[in-house]
């Protein structure tokens with residue numbers, strides 16, 4: 001079957017991921033040739049409006065035919081549809097609705113080979129110069145790597161225990177742009193193979209996480225990445241906030257102020273406070289030993305009933321992979337625990353009704369232990385620390401879920417004599433510094449980073465090797481078939497004016513440059529840009545706060561050819 005593949009003038013095939021353009025479905029201007037990441041529609045590169053090469057920025061693209069292998073998805077429409085319908089109640093909406101959209105539009109054949117050098121070669125005569133499309137072979141790699149693992153374990157058939165056992169429940173966690181490959185094309189491949197492979201039980205599709213209102217970007221230093229994150233705060237701080245804002249239902253936004261609030265208000269003031277006041281009270285009034293439990297008063301019964309309910313709720317939510325709802329349920333319970341302690345006021349009861357105070361602290365100890373187990377999947381380091389402070393020797397991560405509501409077996413347990421607060425609050429100065437460092441809104445730190453990157457020192461003579469001269473632009477025109485290239489004719493006070501190419505068409509209307517006096521590197525070796533010779537280079541300033549913004553250096557009042565020193 002033929003597939004349309006664009007080709008540019010420098011005789012290179014551009015596989016679909018190397019072409020960008022406007023999505024014909026939603027108008028997003030940076031859609032890739034295989035998929036629009038904005039609306040998740042899978043595209044054929046030939047559908048893109050204003051296609052442009054990712055490599056050279058050239059728009060001089062020609063479409064040629066090339067022979068490719070296809071997945072015959074139309075033939076699988078009914079089976080995939082039935083399978084997706086069977087998941088309607090258990091899959092998150094993101095996964096179900098993206099898959100459903102595909103099915104409603106009607107499945108089309110998808111090419112699974114590409115004219116690329118990099119990738120898995122196609123083991124079939126007639127296609128050996130091609131490779132597989134990444135989202136055809138990557139999921140098969142899930143099985144491949146299990147086979148490798150089994151081989152290394154010395155039990156080569158062990159992989160079947162995962163991939164071919166009917167009792168396997170396969171969970172997949174992916175961003176929404178990869179949902180179609182995990183809900184349609186790969187399942188279709190597996191069904192088509194008809195070799196007893198398990199299909200996903202749940203495909204947990206996530207929406208996108210943004211950073212302070214914009215996309216994360218490594219090139220623009222926008223966002224915190226793992227290495228830096230762990231230098232700034234302990235892993236549980238990140239785990240907690242990222243789960244609270246996990247984009248489970250819609251795109252969400254990482255905000256430093258939100259991070260600060262989550263750590264200060266939830267972790268420190270709520271969870272940290274409850275554990276700390278319980279431990280301090282036991283140390284101060286009961287020589288660090290868990291007191292016995294007396295008869296229950298109504299708040300005691302209420303909080304323990306609530307605990308049992310929370311245990312069941314969180315268990316169900318975890319089974320449904322509803323992590324965000326689970327952590328929010330737990331967070332609300334931290335507040336309930338504090339309210340319980342406040343209501344029972346053991347600091348008063350210790351003088352008036354010691355039995356009541358003992359019961360409160362006995363129950364509070366049980367609650368702290370329960371909070372450690374409940375929190376273990378989300379804030380594992382904190383869970384371990386709570387157990388240590390409670391004087392419990394067992395491993396919190398080996399505890400059974402139903403032991404959360406276990407009562408009364410801890411009387412006499414000696415707790416840690418000198419527990420420290422579980423969390424450090426983050427103050428606003430710190431937050432402002434973080435916003436600067438990681439490119440919040442103003443991002444002046446980019447200037448600092450640039451300064452750090454100053455090149456090695458050169459001598460005066462080295463500098464004098466660069467001949468900078470004033471030039472007058474006589475003509476300027478945009479080069480057809482390119483996005484940014486301008487062809488300039490510049491007078492440098494020589495016999496003949498020079499042709500200089502510059503990539504500023506996205507910054508300047510070429511006609512606005514005519515008659516302007518600019519600074520030119522006059523002794524740069526000529527080079528060909530887009531087939532046109534360039535004899536020099538214009539000086540321009542890259543803005544420190546916006547790396548895609550340039551201003552041409554201009555001057556006036558001097559004749560062309562004047563040397564700049």
Ligand SMILES: [Zn+2]
Nearest residue numbers: 023026036039
């Ligand atoms: Zn789109």
